[in-house]
Amino acid sequence: MPQAMPDYTQRDATDRWNAVAEAWAIRYGANDANRRFLLDPVLLNLLGAVTRKRVLDAGCGEGYFARRLAQMGAQVTGMELAERMLQRAVQQEERQPLGIAYLHGDITAMGLCSESFQAIVSNVVLVDVQDLAGALQEFFRVLQPGGVLVCSTIHPCFFTRDSGWVKDEQGRALHFRIDRYFERGAVEDVPWVDRSTPMIAFHHTLEDLVDGLLNCGFVLQRLLEPLPQPEYYQARPNDFNYDRIPNFLVIKAQKP
Numbered sequence: 503m504p505q506a507m508p509d510y511t512q513r514d515a516t517d518r519w520n521a522v523a524e525a526w527a528i529r530y531g532a533n534d535a536n537r538r539f540l541l542d543p544v545l546l547n548l549l550g551a552v553t554r555k556r557v558l559d560a561g562c563g564e565g566y567f568a569r570r571l572a573q574m575g576a577q578v579t580g581m582e583l584a585e586r587m588l589q590r591a592v593q594q595e596e597r598q599p600l601g602i603a604y605l606h607g608d609i610t611a612m613g614l615c616s617e618s619f620q621a622i623v624s625n626v627v628l629v630d631v632q633d634l635a636g637a638l639q640e641f642f643r644v645l646q647p648g649g650v651l652v653c654s655t656i657h658p659c660f661f662t663r664d665s666g667w668v669k670d671e672q673g674r675a676l677h678f679r680i681d682r683y684f685e686r687g688a689v690e691d692v693p694w695v696d697r698s699t700p701m702i703a704f705h706h707t708l709e710d711l712v713d714g715l716l717n718c719g720f721v722l723q724r725l726l727e728p729l730p731q732p733e734y735y736q737a738r739p740n741d742f743n744y745d746r747i748p749n750f751l752v753i754k755a756q757k758p
């Protein structure tokens with residue numbers, strides 16, 4: 503029998519992000535291999551030229567990607583729900599100003615004017631959002647016609663309420679187990695940011711995401727399952743499983 507999952511909410515998930523804000527900033531800063539050798543090159547390539555463009559970093563965390571975009575000449579707004587993550591972004595902006603406007607807010611109800619942005623980037627955020635449809639609708643609303651959404655997320659087919667590597671006695675990965683795919687909702691994940699705080703994410707299906715975008719009116723332009731660049735394995739020689747199943751899904755969609 504499947505086990506019942508606690509009824510965690512977006513607020514519970516946000517409390518966890520607040521609890522790990524410092525550890526996250528230390529561990530997943532500019533040197534993180536996932537950023538440098540996997541996601542950043544893909545996201546930046548899909549975004550194309552950003553100079554002088556109004557770009558929203560939706561779920562900006564402590565501002566890593568917002569800073570990258572501002573350094574490339576974009577006019578960046580960052581929105582973030584977890585107060586402590588946002589505080590770190592604001593402090594960094596005060597230390598080294600790049601002209602980024604940081605807002606405390608929920609990307610499912612932004613309170614921003616319609617058609618304000620030429621591009622939205624949302625880097626590994628949608629798996630942390632309870633109301634996925636609400637976020638996609640808001641993305642569509644605040645984008646200008648012709649504007650693009652580029653987002654990455656944990657691959658929804660490989661992150662469910664019951665999924666993970668099945669290992670042998672020596673700890674070698676035998677195969678990946680997926681179950682309970684259609685059970686949407688909160689997943690209490692392992693404490694992958696700091697050892698004392700399990701994270702809370704939200705499982706959505708691939709259909710929720712892709713059909714959700716199409717329902718809003720987006721035109722799907724790209725759907726990628728990026729593999730790490732070779733340098734990734736030099737930085738993290740023990741992560742041998744990334745080329746067996748995709749960890750991330752990256753999507754580019756346009757508002758017509």
Ligand SMILES: C[S@@+](CC[C@H](N)C(=O)[O-])C[C@H]1O[C@@H](n2cnc3c(N)ncnc32)[C@H](O)[C@@H]1O
Pocket residue numbers: 512516519560561562563564565566567581582583584587607608609610624625626627630631632
């Ligand atoms: C994995 S972190 C990624 C942060 C950032 N995009 C980056 O590249 O470092 C996910 C972030 O999404 C934020 N988040 C989750 N749900 C949100 C929501 N509904 N509105 C705004 N931010 C949200 C979390 O608080 C967390 O900071």
